[in-house]
Amino acid sequence: MTLHQKRFTTLLLCLCILMGLVACKQDDVPETTPTPEVPDWENPYTDLTEDMWVYPYVAKLSEAGVFTGSGTFGPDEPVTSAEVVEYLKSLGQALSVNFSVNSGFSAGPLTRADMCLILSEFAQSSKPALGGKLTLAQQHEPKAFSEALYLPAEVQNAVTACEAAGIITDDDGSGNHSLQLNKEVTRAQCAVMLCKLLVIGKSRGETPVDFSSDAYTDLYTALLDELVHVPECAPVDASYFDDAVFVGDSVSLRLQYYCTANGGLGNTTFLCSGSLSATNALWSVGSESVHPSYQGKKMLIEDGIAACGAKKVYIMLGMNNISFGIENATNDMVTLMDRIQEKSPDVTLIIQAVTPMTSSSRIYSGSLNNEKIDEYNEVMRQICQDHGWYFLDVNTQFKDENNQLVRTYCSDPDEMGIHFSNAAAEIWINYLKTHVPAELLNT
Numbered sequence: 001m002t003l004h005q006k007r008f009t010t011l012l013l014c015l016c017i018l019m020g021l022v023a024c025k026q027d028d029v030p031e032t033t034p035t036p037e038v039p040d041w042e043n044p045y046t047d048l049t050e051d052m053w054v055y056p057y058v059a060k061l062s063e064a065g066v067f068t069g070s071g072t073f074g075p076d077e078p079v080t081s082a083e084v085v086e087y088l089k090s091l092g093q094a095l096s097v098n099f100s101v102n103s104g105f106s107a108g109p110l111t112r113a114d115m116c117l118i119l120s121e122f123a124q125s126s127k128p129a130l131g132g133k134l135t136l137a138q139q140h141e142p143k144a145f146s147e148a149l150y151l152p153a154e155v156q157n158a159v160t161a162c163e164a165a166g167i168i169t170d171d172d173g174s175g176n177h178s179l180q181l182n183k184e185v186t187r188a189q190c191a192v193m194l195c196k197l198l199v200i201g202k203s204r205g206e207t208p209v210d211f212s213s214d215a216y217t218d219l220y221t222a223l224l225d226e227l228v229h230v231p232e233c234a235p236v237d238a239s240y241f242d243d244a245v246f247v248g249d250s251v252s253l254r255l256q257y258y259c260t261a262n263g264g265l266g267n268t269t270f271l272c273s274g275s276l277s278a279t280n281a282l283w284s285v286g287s288e289s290v291h292p293s294y295q296g297k298k299m300l301i302e303d304g305i306a307a308c309g310a311k312k313v314y315i316m317l318g319m320n321n322i323s324f325g326i327e328n329a330t331n332d333m334v335t336l337m338d339r340i341q342e343k344s345p346d347v348t349l350i351i352q353a354v355t356p357m358t359s360s361s362r363i364y365s366g367s368l369n370n371e372k373i374d375e376y377n378e379v380m381r382q383i384c385q386d387h388g389w390y391f392l393d394v395n396t397q398f399k400d401e402n403n404q405l406v407r408t409y410c411s412d413p414d415e416m417g418i419h420f421s422n423a424a425a426e427i428w429i430n431y432l433k434t435h436v437p438a439e440l441l442n443t
Helices: 003-015 055-063 081-094 112-125 153-165 187-201 217-228 238-243 250-262 301-308 326-343 370-387 394-398 422-433
Strands: 244-248 269-272 312-316 348-352 390-392
Touching: 055 187, 081 112, 081 187, 112 153, 112 187, 153 217, 217 370, 217 390, 238 244, 238 422, 244 250, 244 301, 250 269, 250 422, 269 301, 301 326, 326 348, 326 370, 370 390, 394 422
Parallel strands: 244 269, 244 312, 312 348, 348 390
Antiparallel strands: none
């Protein structure tokens, strides 16, 4: 499997819980979804009752002539591109605009990314008719979404435009603030989006949404840069880390012990173990394995993360397998990240750079030294950019002018020369609190 294929597969796994449009159960309707007033309407559908949450949307669109069927509506059935095109033609008439679609969508079900793209094309291709003109006003400032980073540019821009216009939302009602771009759109979900488009299309605002195919490319370029250069921010409260988990080896154990004593990172969870690496983390759990424990039970990293329900995963591994080859070490990290995302597809992965060694370390060698650590970090930095994972340069906080671990930050400078003191743990905590990805600050 090529890197591009791995990247796309990882993205699809990550995306499978994203995009909060609406499911067909009342409990799944986002609080941000406005419910239209129900018109005086004779319901022709045998499977649609007034107590169903989607009923007002279908009624509103039926009143406007968008839905004209009878018999069964099929709210939980996937909607096809052919159906959506016909709906949009009728919607265009309701909005007094003409519409033609040229995209090569298959006749099968549409994904939510497809839906954004076809709605964007509707907005771009609609021409004034009967004296009308389609204008979609911004409901809020456009933004880039990490889950769309590796989709085609026209899809990225369509997603951002539809979200900025309020046609879709990144709030699924659970507080995750995320999208589900690869999931199929049901007819009920389609009704919500079309109803929003109908209402918004008749409104006017100061700033129109730009639906052109390159309108928000700069936003995605900036987000991609942020993945590997997380800028400094105002310090967050320790409670920000309550839904985080830290994965690491004996270097991270000092952070765990320090935070357990003083609550420096709130109620964060630690899955750390001496001698842990991305390589042995892939092995089976056994009496001799070094897998960390969660609630007293030794388990695989991906199982521990899933069990604790973390939303943010901070991981620092590499010190214990860099000496066996950087390519092997980084490949194993990718495999481990894939496993984590397969078990917990909604987590945000934040890779921390491996920290340096002292010059007097007794394990300093030709295969494990600060130059090798720097090389490993640079490869991981590029991998993070390729996969849409964040990378934190925490290592820079502990280097001296000779690229060595500052002795006062090390608890064993003349032994292994890699473990931290309490002073270093405090610096680490402060760095984490002041280097939070902007996308996570509002979640």
